[in-house]
Amino acid sequence: MTVELGHFSLVLALVVALVQGTIPLLGAHRNDHDLMMVARTAAIAQMLLVGIAFAALVHAYMVSDFSVRSVVMNSNSLKPMLYKISGTWGNHEGSMLLWVLILAVFGGVLAWFGGSLPPALKARALAVQAWLAFGFYLFILLTSNPFERLVPPAVDGRGLNPLLQDPGLAFHPPFLYLGYVGFSMAFSFAIAALIEGRVDAAWARWVRPWTLVAWVFLTIGITLGAWWAYYELGWGGWWYWDPVENASFMPWLAGTALLHSAIVVEKRDALKGWTVFLAIVTFGLSLLGTFLVRSGVLTSVHAFAVDPARGVFILALLLIIIGGSFALFAWRGPSLKGGGLFQPISREGGLLLNNLLLSVAAAAVLVGTLYPLVYQAITDGKISVGPPFFNAVFVPLMAPLLVAMAVGPLLPWKRGDLSPALRRLWVAAVAVLGVTAVVWSQVTDMSLFGFLGMALAAWLLVGTLVELAGRIRLFRAPITDSLRRLARLPRSALGMTLAHAGLAIAIAGMAGAGAWKIERIQVMAPGDTVTVAGFTYTFEGAQPTRGPNYIATRGTFTVTRNGKPVATLEAEKRRYPVEKRETTEAAIHPTFWGDLYVVIGDQKNTDGAHVTRIYFNPMIGWLWAGVAVMVIGGAVSLSDRRHRVGAPSRRRADVFGGATARS
Amino acid sequence: MAWLAPSLAVEPDEVLADPTLESRARGISQGLRCLVCQNQSIDDSDAELARDLRLLVRERLVAGDDDQQVIDYIVSRYGDFVLLKPPFKLATLALWAAPAVILLVAGVAVFLYYRQSATAGGAEAAPAPLSQAEQQRLETILRDRDVSS
Amino acid sequence: MSKRVLYLIPLAVFLAMAAYFWRGLGTNPQTIPSVLIDTPVPAFSLPPIDGRDVGLSSDDLKGQVSLVNIFGSWCVACRIEHPFLMELRASDTVPIHGIDWREKNRQAGPSWLARHGDPYTLTGDDPDSKAAIAFGVTGAPETFIVDANGVIRYKQIGPITADIWKNQLWPIVQKLRGE
DSSP, X not given: OHHHHHHHHHHHHHHHHHHHHHHHHHHHHHTOHHHHHHHHHHHHHHHHHHHHHHHHHHHHHHTTOTTBHHHHHHOOTTSOHHHHHHGGGSSHHHHHHHHHHHHHHHHHHHHHHGGGSOHHHHHHHHHHHHHHHHHHHHHHHHHOOTTOBOSSOOSSOOOOOGGGOSHHHHHHHHHHHHHHHHHHHHHHHHHHHHHHTOOOHHHHHHHHHHHHHHHHHHHHHHHHHHHHHHHHSXXXXXXXXXXXXXXXXXXXXXXXXXXXXXXHHHHHSOOHHHHHHHHHHHHHHHHHHHHHHHHOSSOOSSOOOOOHHHHHHHHHHHIXXXXXXXXXXXXXXXXXXXXXXXXXXXXXXXXXXXXXXXHHHHHHHHHHHHHHHHHHHHHSSOOOOOHHHHHHHHHHHHHHHHHHHHHGGGSOSSSOOHHHHHHHTHHHHHHHHHHHHHHHHHOSSOOHHHHHHHHHHHHHHHHHHHHHHHHTTTTTSOHHHHHHHHHTSOHHHHHHHHHHHHHHHHHHHHHHHHHHOEEEEEEEOTTOEXXXXXXXXEEEEEEEEEOSSOEEEEEEEEEEETTEXXXXXXXXXXXXXXXXXXXXXOEEEEETTXXXXXXXXXXXXXXXXXXXXXXXXXXXXXXXXHHHHHHHHHHHXXXXXXXXXXXXXXXXXXXXXXXXXXX | OOOBOOOOOSOGGGOOSSHHHHHHHHHXXXXXXXXXXXXXXXXXXXXXXXXXXXXXXXXXXXXXXXXXXXXXXXXXXXXXXXXXXXXXXXXXXXXXXXXXXXXXXXXXXXXXXXXXXXXXXTOOOOOXXXXXXXXXHHHHHHHHHHHHO | OHHHHHHHHXXXXXXXXXXXXXXXXXXXXXXXXXSOTXXXXXXXXXXXXXXXXXXXXXXXXXXXXXXXXXXXXXXXXXXXXXXXXXXHHHHTOSOEEEEEEOOSSTTHHHHHHHHHOOOOSSEEEETTSHHHHHTTOOSSOEEEEEOTTSBEEEEEESOOOHHHIIIIIHHHHHHHHHO
């Protein structure tokens, strides 16, 4: 019964979306306040209705209701509760429902808290959101209904791919969707602005926090995916330039560009058309990701079970949403006149360079991802575009960006001079030389990529700290004065410092793990030892063990360094009987300079010898830590009072006084 | 029923005794796509065909082939599809040129933007005037900023 | 005017992209077209499977149009295809040669053929995939049509069914016999 309730709620949400997509537009056109206010009620109603629908599906998964087709196909009564719940979105139908839930929640939050927005802009933005929701409700109800019953009900379910039964992956899709769908807010504001024909500083100030929220979530989502690949897939890699990874990375690149161009709109009233364009592109790339994963046009490790009928439907949605937006952009865009002028060497110039490089990088990734389709169309043959292409293209684009990132924040607005900024960066230059020398003395393997990465990381990290030191007058004023300045620094400035420094740390991790990973593959009998990167591993043998829905072989390794114990590692190889799959559970011991990483393979003979793979992944922890710092930076920036205008916050209502805010 | 196992790629018994040859073999394998997997190199894949190809690569290296000869043989059997790095040829010209061309076009666009704004001089286009309510709100916002910074 | 054109570029690029998606939707990204069509069969010489005297080599494929079928006792789809190959054999339309691919032990292939019937004129044993890789095989079953000059003319990926035979393979065999 709850399942039918969920289904019915979704149908109702479709109807509500139709209302929300039309009446407020009419209201905004006629300047009729009552009609515009329909958007608010409708958006909140949608949020509740989709919430009910989603809760109904989660409930079906939790109680293992095997009369529901989706539960049968993707769950099993033996699964731990966490994975019963996460299984709800571990499949196409459920993940689409999560997608629209997040869309509805964003819409609802905007309706509920966005009181300070001009009513017409808000009504139009909510109407655009409603049209997006309408399209995707229709998609779910017509091609991918998660509430479909199975007659007669099954006795038990087929289980969930055990690779997905993992805490990292349980939360990877929700964060990814929070990011993807979060960019719909910037999109809706952009479309609303195009309809109104006006983009101004206030518009940029409303768009920025929403974009930042989406960016933070997407950053977390992508990293959870990379982290999961790192510890679960058992080869110590974390990024493969797979089409689906690219699908999440392209909106990240475009969204990062959007974050920065919106600053120029807000502060300097320039780059308006470009910013609106980026808002459309960012969300468009998010939709493209949805399309690529579900249509089966490209081969990928991560793809859902594919269905061309769904592909056709999503393609049609893409055509309407993105094609329609670009058409509107072509029509109204030319009337968006920019005001502020600036020189190439200036803060704006730096931000524009950031946009240039980030969007060219996004475009290059897009070309590489889609080229197999193009190639097939022009030659009838097939081609692969793999990591060698992307690395060859991406690294040369990112290197100048990282160089410029240290300089840009030191430049003044409008018109600047490069030499004082560069003079302030002498410490960073010294750091580059120092780091290069240290790395040189430590590694035997001369990797250009590794050296370049470490040097850039040092440059950016120290450069960012130089900018911070300048702001708080470190070493120029008494230290107490500097600390007071630090405490009073605008949160958005602190956020930028953290985000840039976090990226520097993450780059160091990428460079170290990418260039100097050590791998040893061997057969080890109990008692055998292997030394990798100065750590001595002793195989203590393997025992059978079992979990709730799997049986496993658990190998124990003791690790010592110079005779002193370091860690005991337990790596598992699991067999999931229901799903007929095996997984490896790598044992990882993180240290400051790198992870000890052990994987156990098949038994080789009767005396208990097993295939073992031992890795040393240098500095990989810096990657995760760096991303964490970036995310914290984003969150700190979001907490800036200036960003709260238009962002969800009750305190803002106090600032403006209830009456005007709710007007 | 086949068990779908995770990527436990190169097995110890495949590894060549000669470390130079082995590292060449690893390098070649990392550039060849596993044909039966979704999107992995044969070096990362545990698929049997990937293993067969890895063994073939090593056999040919031991027999004295150079890297290019090994790769050419496998391409002659499976086509360019096995190459994770797309070859340079007419049909991939657009792929390899695209990033540079896009960068060039974007660079020219930025250049023109600066030149245009330089010639436009001080003639800043006037933004659409704000309504009174908007003006008021903007002032409140700006005041708010001054308080916080 | 030129500025208006500039604003139309995104729309144009997107529509072109969508057109490629549309084309891509109908195709299966998993199937890889063979590059060996219209090239001579690779030179190979396979030993017989356990208990037989005659193997299969590239020279055996010259003289008349024939099929080369890659199979294995481990291959589920081959079981599905097998009854139809037996029918073909019974009707004696075209010789089918078998490449017994990647058997874990030497008896597996012969006993599989003993249990389900042997549709093959000649059978070669390919435990280490040498011939399979030379043919650019990615999975079993795959079937090649080889003409009288020993040139590969067609590749069928996946099981041959009566339908596929009637509509695709048989017309090609007939055409090649007429050449």
